[in-house]
């Protein structure tokens with residue numbers, strides 16, 4: 015046991031509770047890593063880091079990793095002997111997964127999320143522009159990272175903290191309207207200044223997994239500093255901001271996490 019963090023005050027002495035947030039297996043086109051800790055996008059597992067590649071090969075790394083994940087899932091969870099899924103079946107699995115877009119459609123108070131000029135729900139996601147490193151907040155500050163970055167075209171040098179725009183049309187509704195409240199939430203996401211300090215991967219020294227030597231003691235950002243993908247909210251590049259995952263250049267933390275996963279998955 016290296017350290018203990020108990021934010022919810024769980025004090026049961028007789029059980030070990032482990033928490034993990036299941037990720038939806040949809041909207042995969044926007045992913046910069048496969049798996050919650052990025053382990054299916056790492057040379058440490060024989061998969062590939064998802065970096066920017068010119069179209070038409072821009073999805074190749076992601077598709078390779080998803081195929082690998084389908085094999086791992088079959089041999090691990092489904093206890094297969096490794097002969098299935100065949101390459102054709104892997105392609106079919108990935109084609110199916112890649113075609114799924116999901117998003118909330120209706121809110122109890124605000125109603126349909128694509129009504130009255132708004133653009134919520136899954137349909138706009140199917141045509142949302144994306145490339146790995148799009149609107150990179152890190153590239154904008156430190157051009158050596160997360161290349162090529164850029165907002166409209168790869169490498170155009172732009173970043174906007176205005177990550178979400180589907181609900182702009184609701185901002186002019188009366189303040190008491192639940193739809194106006196959604197627009198206010200969007201504005202907070204896009205503009206509220208946040209003092210980012212003490213965050214692993216951003217503020218710490220490069221030797222501990224941070225971005226630069228000596229670290230960055232604090233950084234004024236917004237929600238979009240970390241959640242920078244337009245209208246999606248992922249980080250558009252496989253950089254570990256505030257999360258302990260397998261890094262492009264394997265950090266001790268990433269290697270430990272992977273070693274732990276391998277030990278766990280080696281158990282029957």
Ligand code: HEC
Pocket residue numbers: 035050203208210213216235236237238239240241255256257
């Ligand atoms: C310093 C980086 C950072 C900032 C700033 C930040 N977040 Fe996050 N956020 C994260 C990380 C990392 C996760 C993923 C945690 C995980 O997967 O366990 C996350 C997860 C989330 C999730 C869950 C997403 C999901 O798929 O379930 C929401 C919602 C969210 N953040 C909203 C916000 C909002 C709103 C703000 C601004 C008020 C904000 N975040 C600012 C790093 C950040």
